Amino acid sequence: MxxxxxxxxxxxxxxxxxxxxxxxxxxxxxxxxxxxxxxxxxxxxxxxxxxxxxxxxxxxxxKGKEANPRSSQWMPKDVSRSKPVGIIGAGPAGLFAALKLIELGYKPILFERGKEVRRRRRDLRSIQQENIVDPDSNYCFGEGGAGTYSDGKLYTRSKKRGNIERILQLLVDHGASEDILVDAHPHIGSNKLPGIIQKMRGTIEECGGEYYFDHRMVNFSENGSMGITSFFSNGSKFNVEALILATGHSARDIYHLVNRKGLEIESKPFALGIRAEHDQNFIDRAQYNKKNRGPYLPAASYSLKASVGDRSIFSFCMCPGGLIVPAATAPGEIVVNGMSLSRRDSPFANSGVVVTVDPSKDPEFQKYGVFASLRYQEMVEKKMFEDGNGSLNAPAQRIGDFVDGRISESLNRTSYIPGIHSSPLHKILPNDIVYVLQEGFRQFERKMKGYLTNEANIVGVESRTSAPVRIPRHHIFCNHPQMDRLFPCGEGAGYAGGIVSAALDGERVVQGMNKFFKNK
Ligand SMILES: Cc1cc2nc3c(=O)[nH]c(=O)nc-3n(C[C@H](O)[C@H](O)[C@H](O)COP(=O)(O)OP(=O)(O)OC[C@H]3O[C@@H](n4cnc5c(N)ncnc54)[C@H](O)[C@@H]3O)c2cc1C
Incomplete structure (x- = not known):
C-alpha cells in the first residue's frame, strides 16, 4: 500500500x-x-x-527503490511505412490520437484547416485589432485547435487518474512545467501552449507521421462495405485505412456533411450564457479573506453553481488573472471565451456563466430537428454581432443593471481588446436564459458576497461551451454505427469537454479503432 x-x-x-x-x-x-x-x-x-x-x-x-513513477511509457516508433490513418483536426483530440496511433504502430496523417501554430498568431492579431475573422484560422481553428490559445487549465471531471497522469506527463515531455503533475488545478497558459504543440508536431513527424496545414476536409467517400477509404481536401483525394474525425465543436460544416451523407447525428444538452468579468482583487479578497493576496498565492478562482427550477446555471472555464477573447469562427458573429497567460497576472477575473439548454425537454427545439441547437447558437451569436453594428465590439452590461433589467449608463473597464458597448443584454438574450441568469446571479451573491455588483460586467455571448450535438459511435470499436472506418472523436463528436478530456478521447478512439481492425 x-x-x-x-x-x-x-x-x-x-x-x-x-x-x-x-x-x-x-x-x-x-x-x-x-x-x-x-x-x-x-x-x-x-x-x-x-x-x-x-x-x-x-x-x-x-530510498533507492522508487520505480520511476513519472513516465508516460510512450516510446517513439518508426511508422513511416505503416497503415495510414487520417486525422481531421489537430486539436488535443487529434494530437493525442496521433501519438496513440504511433504507439500502436499506425501512421498518423493530420489534416488541419488552419495554419501552423506560429502563423496562426497573425490571424489572432487581425481578429483583435481589425475585427477580421478568418473562417479557417482563429481562436478555435489552427494547429493545436481551440486548446492552443486557450487558458490551458488541465483539470477534468474524469476519474481515471492513471490515464490523466499519462496525458499530463506527455505534455511535460513536450515542454510543460512539471508543476502540472502535482497542482490540484494544473494550468499551462496561452503563452506556453504554442511551444508545446510545436514540439508534439516534432515528435509526430520524427516518427514518420505527416501534417497537412491549410487543408480543410470537405468530403469523404466510402468503398462499398469497407466503409470510408478516402476523403477530399484542397481539390485532392487522400486514401486512408481509417478516418478519425476530431474537428471540434465549432466545425458546423462537418455536422452538415455527416448529415448530408445520411449518417445519424443526435442532439444533446449544451449551455449558453455570458462571460462575467470582475476585478481580480475582488475575487482574491473573497477567496483568501485578505485585502491583498501577496506574492505567494496565485490569482484566486471560483466555481459557482445554482438551480433555477429545472435549469442549472454554473460558472465555466474561470480564468483568474485572464482576458476575455473573441472566439468567433466566422464573420458576422460574436462569441466570447477566456484565456490567461501562465503568470495569470492581469487585473481581471473572467468566467463563463452559462445556463443548461436541454433540447429533449423543449418542444420548440424538437420541432426543428437535430440542427435546431446549432441554429439557436448561430441566431444568438449573430444578434450579438448586429448589436455591435457589425464589429466584434461586444454587447455588455453591469451585472447589477442586468439583474434589475436596466441598461448601464457606463461600463467598467475590460480586458476584451475589440472593446465593449453598453447594451440591454436582458433584452437581446433569449428570455428563458435571461430569467435563469438573473435568478442565478442572486443565488451566486448569497454564496460569494459582492459577486452581484455593478463593479463587474457581463459580456455576450458565451455560446460554445460544448457541442450541441453528438455523432454516435460504437461503444467498443468507436466507429460510426452506420459507417465503418469513420471514428468520431473529441469535443466536436460530443465525447469530451476540455483539453484533457479531448486528449483522453483521442487515445480512447485509437484503442477502439485498433480493436476494430483486430476484429475484422
Ligand atoms: C479561448 C478558449 C479557452 C479555453 N480554455 C480552456 C481551458 O482552460 N481548459 C480546457 O480544458 N479547455 C479550454 N478550452 C476548450 C478546449 O480548447 C477544447 O475543449 C478542446 O480544444 C477540444 O479539443 P478537440 O481536439 O476535440 O477540438 P478542437 O480543439 O476544437 O480542435 C479541432 C480542430 O479541427 C480542425 N478542423 C475543423 N474542421 C476541419 C476540417 N473540415 N478539416 C480540417 N481540420 C478541421 C480545427 O481547425 C481545429 O484545429 C478553451 C477554448 C477556447 C476557445
Missing amino acids: QEWVDIRIPPEKIDDWEFIDREVQKEIVQFNRGNLGYRLQRKSIDARQKNAVYQLRFVLFE
Whole structure:
C-alpha cells in the first residue's frame, strides 16, 4: 500500500525547501523507518480558514527503490511505412490520437484547416485589432485547435487518474512545467501552449507521421462495405485505412456533411450564457479573506453553481488573472471565451456563466430537428454581432443593471481588446436564459458576497461551451454505427469537454479503432 504524509505550510514558505524538508521529516518519524525518501505528489490551497495555507502531500518510498513513477511509457516508433490513418483536426483530440496511433504502430496523417501554430498568431492579431475573422484560422481553428490559445487549465471531471497522469506527463515531455503533475488545478497558459504543440508536431513527424496545414476536409467517400477509404481536401483525394474525425465543436460544416451523407447525428444538452468579468482583487479578497493576496498565492478562482427550477446555471472555464477573447469562427458573429497567460497576472477575473439548454425537454427545439441547437447558437451569436453594428465590439452590461433589467449608463473597464458597448443584454438574450441568469446571479451573491455588483460586467455571448450535438459511435470499436472506418472523436463528436478530456478521447478512439481492425 502506498504511504504518504500531508503537511500544511504558510504561503511564504512554498519555495523554502529546507523548511519543507524539516516539516516532512517530522511527519516521517511516525513510520519509524530510517530509509524513507519522499516525492511531492499533490499541491493545493486551503483557503477555508482566515489565513490560506498550502497543503502538500508527499508519497514515501524506500530510498533507492522508487520505480520511476513519472513516465508516460510512450516510446517513439518508426511508422513511416505503416497503415495510414487520417486525422481531421489537430486539436488535443487529434494530437493525442496521433501519438496513440504511433504507439500502436499506425501512421498518423493530420489534416488541419488552419495554419501552423506560429502563423496562426497573425490571424489572432487581425481578429483583435481589425475585427477580421478568418473562417479557417482563429481562436478555435489552427494547429493545436481551440486548446492552443486557450487558458490551458488541465483539470477534468474524469476519474481515471492513471490515464490523466499519462496525458499530463506527455505534455511535460513536450515542454510543460512539471508543476502540472502535482497542482490540484494544473494550468499551462496561452503563452506556453504554442511551444508545446510545436514540439508534439516534432515528435509526430520524427516518427514518420505527416501534417497537412491549410487543408480543410470537405468530403469523404466510402468503398462499398469497407466503409470510408478516402476523403477530399484542397481539390485532392487522400486514401486512408481509417478516418478519425476530431474537428471540434465549432466545425458546423462537418455536422452538415455527416448529415448530408445520411449518417445519424443526435442532439444533446449544451449551455449558453455570458462571460462575467470582475476585478481580480475582488475575487482574491473573497477567496483568501485578505485585502491583498501577496506574492505567494496565485490569482484566486471560483466555481459557482445554482438551480433555477429545472435549469442549472454554473460558472465555466474561470480564468483568474485572464482576458476575455473573441472566439468567433466566422464573420458576422460574436462569441466570447477566456484565456490567461501562465503568470495569470492581469487585473481581471473572467468566467463563463452559462445556463443548461436541454433540447429533449423543449418542444420548440424538437420541432426543428437535430440542427435546431446549432441554429439557436448561430441566431444568438449573430444578434450579438448586429448589436455591435457589425464589429466584434461586444454587447455588455453591469451585472447589477442586468439583474434589475436596466441598461448601464457606463461600463467598467475590460480586458476584451475589440472593446465593449453598453447594451440591454436582458433584452437581446433569449428570455428563458435571461430569467435563469438573473435568478442565478442572486443565488451566486448569497454564496460569494459582492459577486452581484455593478463593479463587474457581463459580456455576450458565451455560446460554445460544448457541442450541441453528438455523432454516435460504437461503444467498443468507436466507429460510426452506420459507417465503418469513420471514428468520431473529441469535443466536436460530443465525447469530451476540455483539453484533457479531448486528449483522453483521442487515445480512447485509437484503442477502439485498433480493436476494430483486430476484429475484422
Ligand atoms: C479561448 C478558449 C479557452 C479555453 N480554455 C480552456 C481551458 O482552460 N481548459 C480546457 O480544458 N479547455 C479550454 N478550452 C476548450 C478546449 O480548447 C477544447 O475543449 C478542446 O480544444 C477540444 O479539443 P478537440 O481536439 O476535440 O477540438 P478542437 O480543439 O476544437 O480542435 C479541432 C480542430 O479541427 C480542425 N478542423 C475543423 N474542421 C476541419 C476540417 N473540415 N478539416 C480540417 N481540420 C478541421 C480545427 O481547425 C481545429 O484545429 C478553451 C477554448 C477556447 C476557445
